Amino acid sequence: MSKAVLHSDNHDSGSYKSYITGFVLCVVLTLIPFMLVMYPVGPRWVTITLFVVTAVAQLLVQLVYFLHLNRKTEDGWNLASFVFTLLILLIIIGLSIWIIWSMHYHMMINR
Template sequence: MANAHHSHDASHGSYKSYAIGFILSVILTVIPFGLVMYPSLPKDMTILIVVAFAVIQVVVHLFYFLHLDSSREQRWNVSAFLFTGLVIVLLVGLSLWIMFNIHTSMMAK
């Protein structure tokens, strides 16, 4: 019973993978922070870069820290994550669509 928590050690990352994930996370945070603090690009380009770096950082966190990959052991976890992402996108997207339509209907009167 005491060793029940150690039965899935193979899914844990090594010190090297955690270090790589941490360094990538710091880089993916510092670059957008610098672009926002010291604006040198147009506002639209800065927003696009910040969003792109945020998406890349989510992928880095999923791979290096949550160990979601294409291995057989992780298929159900990846499927659950993708389903959760789909539900969130639908909820947020459809809510914004409804609010936009309500706003345009209210402003037309």
């Protein structure tokens, strides 16, 4: 890839430095929940809360560093992409919770 593609004059998105920063942040945000699950140090609710917080933080890191979504408006595409991402995320999480709850409800032997 040429330097013109990887480096923009307006901001630092797309440079090797931003990709390395995003990668390091993603690795750290992956290791934190992994270590919390492998070596629990607190109550279960704290582990679950930190797990969800790091997942949301990793989503934001990937949106900013890899998809280059920022506050600048480029004909509204950044906002549309972000809203679409949130919509898909809510659908996946909501349906997963619904399916798991439904399976739990229907498989209970002693109701």
